[in-house]
Amino acid sequence: MIRTKLSIFFSYFVQNLSSRLYYSLNELTAGLISLLLGFFISTGLSTIPGQTGDWGIIAASLIVAAIELVSKIVYSNKKKYGVRINLLNNLKIGITYGLFVDAFKLGS
Structure with a gap:
């Protein structure tokens, strides 16, 4: 079979994809x-911190500080970060989403 430029392009494209x-x-x-x-x-x-009732404010401030620290690291520069920083950002998003869902469960 004759290898044309189109067939070479498609084979390279499929391998790369x-x-x-x-x-x-x-x-x-x-x-x-x-x-x-x-x-x-x-x-x-x-x-867990809500069981005693007096650790709620301290736990909330630590969670907010950690979330803001991760946001500062992730969104401070425009350069592309590695997989670990993206995983840390996804963990932060999951924690934030879970806290919102728990707040809506308690509010209803």
């Missing part, structure tokens, strides 16, 4: 696990 798709699916899976782990951690963060 499959390698990028593999890495993006790997990052997507890790990101979803990190998001769900953050949601799980938020359930513990909202129930």
Whole structure:
């Protein structure tokens, strides 16, 4: 079979797409696990300090400080960060989302 420029382009495109798709699916899976782990951690963060009743303000201030610190790290520069920073950001998003869901459960 004759190898034309079009066939070379398509073979290169398919190989490149499959390698990028593999890495993006790997990052997507890790990101979803990190998001769900953050949601799980938020359930513990909202129930454990609330048992005594006097640790609520301190726990809330520590959670807000940690979330703001992660946001400062992630969003301070425009450069592309590694997978670990993205996983930390997904964990932060999961914790924030879980706390909002718990607040809506308590409010209803």
